[in-house]
Amino acid sequence: MQVRRCAPDEFGVDLEALAAFVGAAGPLAVVDLETTGLPDDPAAELLEVGAVLIDPGGDALTVVSTLVRPSRPLPLPIQRLTGLVDADVAGAPEVEELAPEVAALLRGRCLVAHNAAFERRFLSRFIDASLAEATYLDSQDLLAISHPDAPDLRLESFTRMLLGREEQHRALDDAIDTLRVLSQVAVGARAQEPRYQTARTGVERPTVQAPSAAFQAAIPPSSMNTFSWPKRSSIHHRRAPYSPCAAS
Numbered sequence: 001m002q003v004r005r006c007a008p009d010e011f012g013v014d015l016e017a018l019a020a021f022v023g024a025a026g027p028l029a030v031v032d033l034e035t036t037g038l039p040d041d042p043a044a045e046l047l048e049v050g051a052v053l054i055d056p057g058g059d060a061l062t063v064v065s066t067l068v069r070p071s072r073p074l075p076l077p078i079q080r081l082t083g084l085v086d087a088d089v090a091g092a093p094e095v096e097e098l099a100p101e102v103a104a105l106l107r108g109r110c111l112v113a114h115n116a117a118f119e120r121r122f123l124s125r126f127i128d129a130s131l132a133e134a135t136y137l138d139s140q141d142l143l144a145i146s147h148p149d150a151p152d153l154r155l156e157s158f159t160r161m162l163l164g165r166e167e168q169h170r171a172l173d174d175a176i177d178t179l180r181v182l183s184q185v186a187v188g189a190r191a192q193e194p195r196y197q198t199a200r201t202g203v204e205r206p207t208v209q210a211p212s213a214a215f216q217a218a219i220p221p222s223s224m225n226t227f228s229w230p231k232r233s234s235i236h237h238r239r240a241p242y243s244p245c246a247a248s
Helices: 015-025 076-082 095-106 116-127 129-133 139-146 155-163 171-190 200-204
Strands: 002-006 028-035 046-054 061-067 110-113 136-138
Touching (some): 015 171, 028 076, 028 116, 028 171, 046 095, 061 095, 061 171, 095 116, 095 129, 110 116, 116 129
Antiparallel strands (some): 028 046
16 A cells, blocks of 8 residues: 655645635545445445545645455456456455555544545445444535536546546546545635635535535525535446655
8 A cells, every 4th residue: 555645736736725624624534446346236345445635734645545456357347447457456455454554544534535425335344344434525515516507426527627637537546636626616715706605615614414414515604603505416426647746
C-alpha cells in the first residue's frame, strides 16, 4: 500500500476554500473503491482502494492507494471498465493483509464518497465491520443541489462538466476527482456564484442527521443551526493515474 503526502495544488484542490467544511466535519477521508461486482453480489470482492486524507488546519493531502488481489479472475466487464487485468493484481496483497492498515487510516474520520452507500457496504464487509457506523457524506447530495440541471449524478458527468476530463474508474483517481469537484463547489460558493449559493452551507457547515443524509445545504447559513433538506431521488451507479507525489 502506498501512502504519500502531496501538495493540494498538484490536484487543483483549494484547501483554503474547503477549510470551513473540513473544520466542521473533522478529519476527512475522501474514498473510492473499485470492486469486482455490486454490493448485492455475494461473490463481489475489493479490487482497489483509493483515499485522500485531510486534517483540519493541514496544508497537505495524504493519498492512499493499493490494489487488492481477489480470489477469482477479474470479470471481463471489470477489466474493460478499469483497464486492469489479472496480471496487474497477481502480486497485490490479499484483503486480509490490507484490512488492518486501511481500517487504521480511515477510523475516526468522516468518510466522503460519491454514492457513499457503495463504499459503506464494501468497507464494512471487507475492511472493518465498525466502518458501517462511521459518518459518511455523499457528494451526490451536494451536487443535486448545486447542479439541478445536470443530466444525472454520476461522477463522470461532473468530471466532464467541472474538470474537463473523463472518469478514470481507478480508485485513487476517482477519489481525487471527487475532492476536486467538491473544491470547485467550495470555490464557487466563496465567490458567491449564484449556482453555488444554495450549496454554501453544505461546504461550510455540514450536518449529518442520518447515515444517508449528507451535505445539508438548501437553507442560508444564518437561518438556523441545524437543518435538513428534502432528499433527492437516489441514483445508483458505479463509476490512470495521477503524477507521483513525494513520499511521506
